[in-house]
Amino acid sequence: MFRDNVNFLEKKDFFEQGILALHFNRPLEAIKYLSLLEEENNSATSFNIALCYLKVQKYEIVLFYLEKALSEIKRNRSIEMSSNNYSELLAFEQENDDYIKPMLYFTPFQFPDLAREQILRLMVDILFMLERKEEMYKIINSLKNKNYKNVKDKITRS
Known part of the structure; x- marks a missing residue:
C-alpha cells in the first residue's frame, strides 16, 4: 500500500509517521512505515523497529534489531557538545527511562555515542529478561x- 504512494510521502515523512504510530501504541502501523526505510541502514530506524517488537514482547527479534542498530551507527564526530551544564544533562539522562522512547532520525549521525548508549541500555534490559546474563x-x-538507573538496577537484581 505505502510502496505505491512513494512519491506522495518522502522518506522523512515515513520516518515521522512511524514515530507517531509508535508513540500512539500502533506498532504494526509503525513497522509498515519504518520497514520502508531499512535499506538506508540508519540506526534510528532499526532501534524504533525494535521498540515495536518490544511492545509485543518478542525479545529475540528486539535483540536482533538492537544489534543491527548498533552496527549501523555512523561515527560522525563533527558536532561537539557544549560543556555548559553538561553534567546536569547527563545526570538527568542517566536517571530517566527515556532510552525506551523512539530515537530521532539524525541522532545516530549527530550524536553517535548517545545513540549507542541508548541502544546498549535497552539491550541490557532485553538480555536480562532473556536471562542471558x-x-x-x-x-x-x-x-x-x-x-x-536501569543498568544499576540489573546489576542489583542479578
Whole structure:
C-alpha cells in the first residue's frame, strides 16, 4: 500500500509517521512505515523497529534489531557538545527511562555515542529478561563509569 504512494510521502515523512504510530501504541502501523526505510541502514530506524517488537514482547527479534542498530551507527564526530551544564544533562539522562522512547532520525549521525548508549541500555534490559546474563555483563562493562538507573538496577537484581 505505502510502496505505491512513494512519491506522495518522502522518506522523512515515513520516518515521522512511524514515530507517531509508535508513540500512539500502533506498532504494526509503525513497522509498515519504518520497514520502508531499512535499506538506508540508519540506526534510528532499526532501534524504533525494535521498540515495536518490544511492545509485543518478542525479545529475540528486539535483540536482533538492537544489534543491527548498533552496527549501523555512523561515527560522525563533527558536532561537539557544549560543556555548559553538561553534567546536569547527563545526570538527568542517566536517571530517566527515556532510552525506551523512539530515537530521532539524525541522532545516530549527530550524536553517535548517545545513540549507542541508548541502544546498549535497552539491550541490557532485553538480555536480562532473556536471562542471558553473561552477554548482559559484557554490555554493562562497555557502559563503565555510567550511572544509568536501569543498568544499576540489573546489576542489583542479578
